[in-house]
Amino acid sequence: MNNTPENHVDTDELTPIGELAKQLRLTTRTLRYWEEVGIIESAERDNGTIRGYTPYMVRRIRLIMKLKELGLTIKEMQDLYRVYGNAKRTDKLIPELIKTIDQHIRLVDAKMARIASLRVDLVEYRDRLFEKFARVSEQHTD
Incomplete structure (x- = not known):
C-alpha cells in the first residue's frame, strides 16, 4: 500500500x-x-x-x-510487475509474460503426459481385476 x-x-x-x-x-x-x-x-x-x-x-x-x-504464482506475478516497472512499459512486460506462459504450457504438457500414463495403468489394473473377478465367479458357479 x-x-x-x-x-x-x-x-x-x-x-x-x-x-x-x-x-x-x-x-x-x-x-x-x-x-x-x-x-x-x-x-x-x-x-x-x-x-x-x-x-x-x-x-x-x-x-x-x-x-x-492460468496457474501463475504470486511470485511470478511480482516478477512480471517488477519488469513492467514504474515506466508501465508493455513492451517489457509482454515478452516476459509470454516466457512465463510458455513455462506453464510445458508444465501442463508434462502433467497431461503423467495423467495419460496413470490412466493407462488404471485401465490395465481394472481389466486385470475384472478378469480375476470373472474367474472367481466362474469357480463359484461350478
Whole structure:
C-alpha cells in the first residue's frame, strides 16, 4: 500500500474494496493480500475518506485473476510487475509474460503426459481385476 501523493485520487472513479470484491467474486482479504505482496495498489481520495481502486487497477486485478487461473504464482506475478516497472512499459512486460506462459504450457504438457500414463495403468489394473473377478465367479458357479 502506497501512501504517496500520487496515490490520492480526487474523482468518483474509485471502486471501494467491498464493492469490487462482490463484483469480482473475491474476498476483501484476497485484495488486501495482493496489496501486501505488491501486485496491486489501492488509492484514496484527497480527503482520505474512501480507499478503493482506480479503473486501471480494476483492469489489472482482472488480469491477475486470469493469470492466477492460468496457474501463475504470486511470485511470478511480482516478477512480471517488477519488469513492467514504474515506466508501465508493455513492451517489457509482454515478452516476459509470454516466457512465463510458455513455462506453464510445458508444465501442463508434462502433467497431461503423467495423467495419460496413470490412466493407462488404471485401465490395465481394472481389466486385470475384472478378469480375476470373472474367474472367481466362474469357480463359484461350478
